[in-house]
Amino acid sequence: MSTGNAPDIRAGNQLEGKVALITGASSGIGAAAARLFAAEGAAVVLTARRKDRLDEVVLGIEAAGGLAVAVAGDVTSAEDCERAVAVAVDTYGRLDAAFNNAGWATAGQVLHEMTEGDYRRTLEVNVTGVWNCLRAQLPAMLESGGGSVVNTSSVAGTRATGASAAYVAAKHAVIGLTRAAAAEYGTQGVRVNALVVGSTRTEMMDQVLAGTPALEEAFLNESVQRRMAEPSEVARVAAWLCSDLSSFVTGAAVAVDGGTTAI
Template identity: 55%
Template sequence: MSEKIVLITGAGSGIGAAAARVFTRQGATVVLAGRRADPLRRLTGLLRENGASASWVAADVADPADVRAMVEFTLSEHGRLDAAFNNAGVGVEKRPLHLTDDADYRRVMDVNVTGVWNCLRHEIAAMLANGGGSIVNTSSVGGLVATSVAAPYIASKHAVIGLTKAAAVEYAEHGIRVNALAPGLTRSEMVDQWFTAHPEAERGALRSAPQQRAAEPEEVAEAAAWLCSDRASFVTGATLAVDGGRTAW
């Protein structure tokens, strides 16, 4: 990742924050993006204290104007965009499909699907001007298999994989690689809050994991770093499951 300029969305916590740490340890310059300014500001400060090159920009990926400004900020600061980790996403309150509100469905699709769509459009335009690059989109094991009472989330993460494949095929000849990550159960603020409120859900999730544990965010971030790097130069259109064997069952 040495000397690469990398944009990370959803960088304020969880996998995105871990990616910022992993990418900078491997030599990248990072631009951190997310809806909440405070965690981005704190993380940027910590990275700089450790000698990394980092900056941040507040952006809601569901807003096309925000995404345009986010990419323009990256270009104005660094002159180019080498890689992007489109990691921003939201979950959904678990309830049966026929009882799910339209507003919940729209919110999940706006962030998880339209958000990736917005990012791809502007990131690809920047990379075309630069002669190529690498993009990684965060899907989920829910983009590979279904679970119950989470239909909007499952649909959104399947859509991310479809967008990834379409972009990979369309821009391969232009030197732009596009891949997806499919993380399994991963420790994050959102997951920890859910398990605190629903201890039985944590026990059930761990029982369904072959390794009998959740991933640490850094373990998923390492996979993202590999896909973004030149070490994965012949990998495009792929979905890499980082799930401790969950989808092998």
């Protein structure tokens, strides 16, 4: 039976030959994605603010036989985002995929007690950061004939969760940007999707729990599996969405939340 334009891809090499850019790649979900994307055959360009941590991830990838390069940068800087894309194109010839995963959060602050600085930082990293990345990545993908972008949103992008109001607003905006971009570029070979991520065992989560330990039980109980995700579990979904295996998926907010949004 004919499958039309459906890709023929073997398990274990779903990103073979692709060039992928990953933000927030120095730890947590981003670092897990960097290792997985490289293991799946992609040449990866990793960016985050902490160059030393990025270099550690790159060394691990290279030791396993993968291709990786680190570019220190901050997603709140349009110039840094453009530079990361330029490194991808200059080093590997093009850009096929991007996982815009960098994020920042605070907890334990009700709206009227949140400082203006925390509000601005939350929006700048989580919303403006994705905007900056998309503006830099999309032209390179169009030049390459298409590509796939995955943006990290959150369960907080679908409803109020107890996270700060600014974080809830920011993650809603990420889904809006994702859907708008998917609609604008769908006929040009670029797919754009978002991950609706539930509570995950990351460095940022550890920092939140250190400040507000009582939140841990609530995070565990919000999932129907009564646990948090491991970063690798989220990374696997991002890799699938960046691959041609998901060729008919665009404009989607894909839940990776242990069933949190099912109840």
